[in-house]
Amino acid sequence: MNYTTGQIAEFTEANLIGDSQIIIKNIEFDSRNIYSWTETAFIAIPTAKNSGEKYIQSAVEKGIQVIISEHQLPHVENITWIIVDDAVQFLQRFAKYHLSRFNLRTVGITGSNGKTIVKEWLYRSLFQSFVTVKSPKSFNSQLGLPLSLLQIKGQHEIGIFEVGISKPGEMKKLEDIFSPEIGILTHIGSAHSANFESEEQLINEKIVLFKDSKTIIFNGDNDAVLKLIDEHFSDRKLISYGFKERNDLSIKDGWLHSKEITVQYFGESLSIPVRQRDEATLSNALAVIAVLKELKFDNAAIVEKINLLKSVEMRLESVDGVRKNLLINDSYNLDLDSLIISYQFIKQYNKKKKTLILTDFLEGKDAGSLYQTVANLTNLQDFGTVFLIGDEITQSAHLFEAETFTFQTTEELIHSTLLNQIEDELILLKGARRFEIEKVKNHLELQKHDTVLEVNLNAILHNINVHKSLLKPETKMMAMVKAYSYGLGGYEIAEFLQHHHIDYLGVAYADEGVDLRKNGITTPVMVMNPEQHSYSSIIDYNLEPEIYSLRVLRLFNEQLIQKGIDRRYPIHLKVETGMHRLGFKQSEIPELLQTLQGMNVKVESIFSHLSSADDLLEKEFTFDQLTEFEAFSGKLILGLGYKPLRHILNSAGIATYCDYQYDMVRIGIGMVGISPVPEVSKHLLQAVAFKTVVSQISEVHVGDSVGYNRKHRPAKTTKIATVPVGYADGIPRLIGNSRGNVGIRGKLFPIVGNVCMDMMMVDIGDEPIAEGEEVVIFNENPSLSQFAIYCNTIPYEVLTSVSRRVKRIYIKK
Numbered sequence: 001m002n003y004t005t006g007q008i009a010e011f012t013e014a015n016l017i018g019d020s021q022i023i024i025k026n027i028e029f030d031s032r033n034i035y036s037w038t039e040t041a042f043i044a045i046p047t048a049k050n051s052g053e054k055y056i057q058s059a060v061e062k063g064i065q066v067i068i069s070e071h072q073l074p075h076v077e078n079i080t081w082i083i084v085d086d087a088v089q090f091l092q093r094f095a096k097y098h099l100s101r102f103n104l105r106t107v108g109i110t111g112s113n114g115k116t117i118v119k120e121w122l123y124r125s126l127f128q129s130f131v132t133v134k135s136p137k138s139f140n141s142q143l144g145l146p147l148s149l150l151q152i153k154g155q156h157e158i159g160i161f162e163v164g165i166s167k168p169g170e171m172k173k174l175e176d177i178f179s180p181e182i183g184i185l186t187h188i189g190s191a192h193s194a195n196f197e198s199e200e201q202l203i204n205e206k207i208v209l210f211k212d213s214k215t216i217i218f219n220g221d222n223d224a225v226l227k228l229i230d231e232h233f234s235d236r237k238l239i240s241y242g243f244k245e246r247n248d249l250s251i252k253d254g255w256l257h258s259k260e261i262t263v264q265y266f267g268e269s270l271s272i273p274v275r276q277r278d279e280a281t282l283s284n285a286l287a288v289i290a291v292l293k294e295l296k297f298d299n300a301a302i303v304e305k306i307n308l309l310k311s312v313e314m315r316l317e318s319v320d321g322v323r324k325n326l327l328i329n330d331s332y333n334l335d336l337d338s339l340i341i342s343y344q345f346i347k348q349y350n351k352k353k354k355t356l357i358l359t360d361f362l363e364g365k366d367a368g369s370l371y372q373t374v375a376n377l378t379n380l381q382d383f384g385t386v387f388l389i390g391d392e393i394t395q396s397a398h399l400f401e402a403e404t405f406t407f408q409t410t411e412e413l414i415h416s417t418l419l420n421q422i423e424d425e426l427i428l429l430k431g432a433r434r435f436e437i438e439k440v441k442n443h444l445e446l447q448k449h450d451t452v453l454e455v456n457l458n459a460i461l462h463n464i465n466v467h468k469s470l471l472k473p474e475t476k477m478m479a480m481v482k483a484y485s486y487g488l489g490g491y492e493i494a495e496f497l498q499h500h501h502i503d504y505l506g507v508a509y510a511d512e513g514v515d516l517r518k519n520g521i522t523t524p525v526m527v528m529n530p531e532q533h534s535y536s537s538i539i540d541y542n543l544e545p546e547i548y549s550l551r552v553l554r555l556f557n558e559q560l561i562q563k564g565i566d567r568r569y570p571i572h573l574k575v576e577t578g579m580h581r582l583g584f585k586q587s588e589i590p591e592l593l594q595t596l597q598g599m600n601v602k603v604e605s606i607f608s609h610l611s612s613a614d615d616l617l618e619k620e621f622t623f624d625q626l627t628e629f630e631a632f633s634g635k636l637i638l639g640l641g642y643k644p645l646r647h648i649l650n651s652a653g654i655a656t657y658c659d660y661q662y663d664m665v666r667i668g669i670g671m672v673g674i675s676p677v678p679e680v681s682k683h684l685l686q687a688v689a690f691k692t693v694v695s696q697i698s699e700v701h702v703g704d705s706v707g708y709n710r711k712h713r714p715a716k717t718t719k720i721a722t723v724p725v726g727y728a729d730g731i732p733r734l735i736g737n738s739r740g741n742v743g744i745r746g747k748l749f750p751i752v753g754n755v756c757m758d759m760m761m762v763d764i765g766d767e768p769i770a771e772g773e774e775v776v777i778f779n780e781n782p783s784l785s786q787f788a789i790y791c792n793t794i795p796y797e798v799l800t801s802v803s804r805r806v807k808r809i810y811i812k813k
């Protein structure tokens with residue numbers, strides 16, 4: 001979206017107080033998520049518990065200049081207010097208006113379960129063929145749907161949106177703003193039924209969404225759904241799907257044990273390989289197939305797309321447990337439907353013995369009859385042992401036919417020794433969230449590695465904001481996520497940054513960009529080393545190449561022509577100003593401009609890179625580079641006749657040369673918490689921790705030696721802690737023999753002897769440290785910078801050297 005404050009107030013009949021010319025591109029309702037204060041309005045949404053107006057102050061502190069609210073607050077000054085009668089209704093009206101300006105094709109998904117999965121799968125199946133927009137996460141409510149619709153832009157060809165309701169009457173409001181061309185009704189279950197009198201009422205309410213739909217695709221296994229849709233929508237194109245043969249799209253019998261499943265589509269057969277075969281997954285896949293058919297994809301393409309789908313939100317995860325057990329964990333939610341799905345799911349494993357761990361449902365329904373149904377279902381599943389947790393379900397323990405044990409809390413079960421006796425079984429963990437049944441999973445999971453690289457995403461956001469505070473509000477930011485995000489992880493970081501509206505992402509190679517796209521990243525991505533063989537996938541995945549020579553420009557253009565690209569394709573010109581790595585030379589300007597003239601490309605940006613922004617001794621050289629860039633980019637802009645973005649500052653550059661921020665900056669190591677400028681550095685947080693635990697502690701005496709080649713010989717009796725990381729994990733061998741330290745209990749201890757491939761030894765003196773205690777390779781003490789000094793290198797190399805076998809963990813508040 002892209003409106004002025006005046007336009008917004010006009011379309012929604014709101015009352016504008018202040019400047020009518022401020023451009024608004026985002027609306028944010030959670031002040032904690034405000035990352036960019038330009039072109040963003042904060043909306044105060046009242047909820048049952050809270051008045052959103054409480055957060056106006058913190059939004060204003062973050063620089064927000066436009067507030068949408070039901071009331072103007074007296075003490076908040078210099079703000080443009082859009083005063084509305086009802087904030088949620090305002091968003092709905094605004095979204096309705098916004099949507100009416102575009103004529104993209106729309107898909108709307110409703111139902112009790114599976115909406116998000118079907119949406120994500122559809123997105124993954126479509127985004128290469130259409131410019132596609134979708135609801136973020138599971139934004140589907142009275143608030144979520146309008147926010148999702150507001151993301152639509154002119155270039156979008158298809159929009160896929162989730163629509164959810166929890167109370168009668170809600171769909172009417174949502175349908176008023178959005179009735180999709182293709183409507184999908186996924187599985188109807190009992191999950192939300194508390195607010196509805198009957199299943200029929202629930203279905204009738206949901207299908208209101210299809211008021212203007214041309215095609216309705218629905219799960220036809222449910223008799224009531226089939227009847228009601230036939231009744232109300234006989235004049236539309238109806239496609240039912242499901243397991244029952246009567247459906248237009250159905251799965252042939254025998255699907256549970258055959259290698260491929262056979263799908264019938266109006267009599268036509270289609271074989272599809274599947275990995276996961278629970279009914280929920282398969283019926284969601286059918287919904288996707290139905291849409292692909294409707295959009296006229298051929299069968300080969302459909303099979304290929306279905307084959308590529310991964311479980312998006314692996315609600316049921318299976319992990320290897322200790323003693324050859326297999327854990328199936330579903331601690332996401334607990335209701336009858338999801339219990340049935342789990343029972344379906346475990347059929348695909350052929351473990352002879354099975355154990356169930358099940359908690360109270362917390363449904364607030366008639367507990368007696370609920371647990372009778374649960375017990376009946378469970379008794380059909382041949383569990384050998386059942387563990388029940390909670391004060392409700394345990395009262396029905398007598399109804400369970402397996403050997404049954406009861407506990408009040410999850411801890412009680414863990415502390416009993418019963419779990420330790422289970423061997424070579426399938427253990428299904430099914431718990432309401434409150435019971436934190438994942439603790440049982442942690443207890444029973446086979447721990448492969450105690451070593452982790454922990455990435456604190458909130459610290460990354462904080463560090464970005466510290467750098468942003470040095471810049472003008474309108475300056476854009478590109479986050480460099482090259483080399484697996486400096487070793488921290490692939491799409492997880494990019495996804496987080498995208499969520500916080502980063503303007504651009506930068507990767508080194510096309511593969512990295514493709515990976516981001518495959519994981520749903522839609523932010524513009526610049527590729528710095530576009531290799532010739534990857535031009536085709538750069539274009540297919542809408543990535544933007546760095547063009548650094550005439551040779552590359554011509555080759556890339558040939559590929560554009562070959563692919564018949566008929567829009568001006570975005571490229572970035574890299575210019576040489578002193579780094580002598582990649583880039584055009586000033587002498588090439590005339591030929592470059594001339595060559596560009598005949599090409600169907602758009603120079604999105606002109607940029608260069610500082611060689612020594614972090615080195616104050618080279619300030620003069622840096623100023624030369626900056627001057628050179630000014631002249632070089634100025635000539636290009638003059639010749640082009642339009643103004644691409646200009647950018648030259650990396651993290652250290654932002655901290656030192658912010659007068660040269662131009663239109664955009666490129667942050668990298670600064671996100672991690674490193675800056676050469678003390679005034680900046682003191683505000684940054686360490687975003688990465690490399691940690692492990694002590695494997696063993698041994699006492700050594702004078703005359704003993706430690707490690708390979710007896711390199712360490714203690715001068716007195718001392719204790720040695722063995723730590724399970726070595727040079728194969730990215731700890732350089734050169735920091736052995738007391739050149740480097742690790743942190744335990746906040747103190748530093750020297751690494752003694754030679755570092756081994758997978759282990760190293762630390763002299764802990766007589767400190768009372770126990771086996772299993774945490775060992776910090778770097779975090780606070782030693783810090784990443786300190787650790788880099790031990791290694792005789794820079795933080796960048798330390799991070800990118802942490803081996804892939806070290807598990808990355810992301811923490812987010």
Ligand SMILES: *Cc1c(COP(=O)(O)O)cnc(C)c1O
Nearest residue numbers: 480609650651652666667668669
């Ligand atoms: C890696 C990189 C950056 C980021 O550098 P930091 O020093 O990590 O901020 C910026 N620009 C280019 C061209 C890069 O390759």
